Amino acid sequence: MTVPLLSHVSTRSVDPADRIDFWEEYNRQALVGLTCSSYSPDGLLATQSNFRLGGLRLAEITGNEHVIERNPRTCQELPKDSVFVSLLTHGQAVFFHEGGCLTVKAGDLVLYDTRRSYLFGFPSAMRQLLVDIPREVFAERCASGDVSAPLLFGRGSATGGAMVSAIKSLLADWATGRGNGDSVQTEATVLDLVRALTAPRLGDESALPAMSSRLAMAQDYIDRHLSDPRLSAERVAEAIGVSARHLSRVFQQSGVSPARHILDQRLAKAREQLADPSSRHLTVAEIAHRWGFPSQAHFTRVFRGRFGQTPGETRRLA
Template sequence: MPADTVTVVSRATTEHVAPAERIDYWEDYNRRALVGLSCTSYSDQGLLARQTNIELAAIRLADIAGNAHAIERSPQTVRSAPKDSVFATLLLTGDAVFLHEHGCLAATAGELVVYDTRSPYLFGFSSSMRQMLVDIPRDLFDRACLAGGLPAPMLFGRDTAREGTLVAALRSLLGGLAALRSGWEPDHAEAAVLDLLRQLAAERTGGRPGHDGYRTQLIVAEDYIERHLHDPALSTARVAGVMGISVRHLARIFESTGRSPARHITERRLEEAHRQLTGGGARDTTIADVAHRWGFSSQAHFARLFRARFGRTPSEARAATSG
């Protein structure tokens, strides 16, 4: 593989393993590929799980899915299979409990748990689950994300609007990396992941976020815009407010794209409206419905912008496709 390519280093699944042997297989694979652990299954089928491990420079990303189960790093396992990393686990589907020395965290889909692998823990999943786990060498996490290290396991995603926005942006970034469709170089991907985690840590601990890299801030802004394109109230001021920055700074972030934040919002809405009007089922959709769906409060305003952008009216675009 070229050095500038995000690399899949290993894959595993228990699907083709005899049910009685699945736990041993899974524990052995994780001991070699990720971390030493013990596993318990709560299904009559035994453990049904799959994992893909991806290398991003000095950190790794594990895409893990399975049925109801629990994994544990007991004090004995911590001693016999040491691991000096911080794990950042983003739960995509399912619910989980994270038991540790100082208490219990309950996580739901869309939330992030960050914890130190040197300390014992139990992670339990009550139903089918999928998670993205970022494996970060502890010294790198201390330097890049949280000076002084992680005081205790932390749960992110529900405290503030900015925190939720950062976790959503991390989810978007990790999803693209796991699907091998992001176009990121490993060093840049690593820097973006670490910067988002740094911003989350600063948000929680009260530290100063510092001067965030524009590329990472652009990920956050674009992700927030994509998730709110339908909302007529979406504006540059709202995006800036959620990110905790000024409108002027938001404009600087978008300079590399060649268009302003407001223009980006309008362009993305027009692109999605055009896609809907020229795609399957376009004849069953009214122009007014399309305009409303993509955040345009006025059909006449939408029609003017659409014609200026695509050289024909919404009706003409739909008719051309239907013909």
Template sequence: MPTQRPPPFTQISTDAVPPSQRLDYWEAYNASVLVGLKCSSFAEGGLRATQSNVDLGVVRLAEIRGNEHVIERTPHLARMHPKDSVFASLVLESSAFFYQGKACEQVEPGELLVYDTRHAYLFGFTGNMRLLLLDMPSAWFHTHCVRDTPARPVKIHAGTGSGRVLSVALRKLLAGVMRRPAAADAASVPEEACELLRAMLLDQIGGARVSALRASHMLVARSFIDDHLHDAALCAEQVAQAAGVSLRHLNRLFAADGLTVSQVILERRLERAATDLRAPALRRYSVAEIAYRRGFASQAHFARVFRARFAMTPTQMRSASVA
């Protein structure tokens, strides 16, 4: 099996650039890696901003921090720098305003904005800002999230109910990638993010409350599993109780993916153990310690199920990653 390589990661900052050149620098960088835009800032000292990017293959993730500023994708820039993507921007800090077409949205921290980059827009931040941005090709978004591109920007509130659960989970997922990009699973992160976005969008536009509720139950269950993988006593009944449903109902929800709760627990333990074995920072731990960290009480059982899952032993995977 080929060794999994960490997703490419890049980071820039305007701090090392003379203030008079910061806007040009920021615009040129974004045109090359994200989207063509025009940036304006009236802050004393000029624009101060940083951007981190993780290439997850089919989608890209960016974390942007900065002082108050406005970005604009004008009709001219949309023609000069075409971009056929859907952006999902999760605002974490600063109030913001967003214009596209005839729509104007006021955006507060914790709210998610989904919009089409083929059309001109303006995005402004009134204070020190921070956001997580998911860049999804339109064709992929149509296939995996929702069939139609939003005709106008969609703002998703994160106040109560399933929307709050889904928003918190999306933030946790994306922020976790930015904290440890080298440990990110470039295959699973887009799928998990898409599942969350689909549930949020369907819940927002109405007519799919059952789908959103199903997604929220599964999300809570998966989150509980990931947070308790170290516990060898973790069982399906505990997961169902945390999700607020019966074990029979939770297994019925997971059955749509061809799995039971117990199989999901085992799969996540194996995935995390494989990630640990490939991580250079964890080479000081023995294979037995890795197994214990991920909730396997028996090293023999761990070795057996690991080989069945990855077609190699834990030691072989570690050796391949070192090589």
């Protein structure tokens, strides 16, 4: 898939004395007006890639310890009418706002209004995936309520955690070119998951994920638990908050059953590892165990049925 990259910059190629000004000017044009401070002796070392995701923008940001702020004056002089969805994938952060402070850890999602002041501080190396949702799009497709204070997601609810993880997987795949290539469908799924997360917190208790979003949640959960021999359709259904029967309906759009999808993914991962020279030290039995197969005999039988050759033959040919 060709990723629709809009721009990419790094402060490493900029004179250390000019890095802050460079970063602020780039963000003003590409994302949002802000001020930045860095307390590292190396100065600000940061990169940012901006992608088009349907009618949305996705930014992938990495950096060392630094602070960004959007204060009342900046909000007035550099207006921005969006809702940001920020998913911290590495590091930790604090998010100060007019009502208090949030502690953010890797895996958490923060949703906030760019018309309101905030300060985002990162005390160590960080990586962030950020979706810029225009306000009119958010009101129409996510929630009509006002985001008067930032919302933190990712803890306290298994289903909420599954939705946040699915969003992370979709965004990371898109940024790295591993996505399905359908920007309209990916945008719709991301917006639907954001709606299912935020609408109940903003007064709409009826919001539930659509079938496509349930499928994304289920596939993400399976990907993260492939090595667990206890992984089953029942466990997947429980993790995403549906019955096993409903999960079967969710998977109808993919053309395979949940159990078949689990088996196919395990076989694909095992085959990939068998062909990887760096995994030569692992026996076939160890690879089978690593990807959740109950025995080497069972693994060899289903592997040959799927690929027409044994695991050992696959390794020799590779």
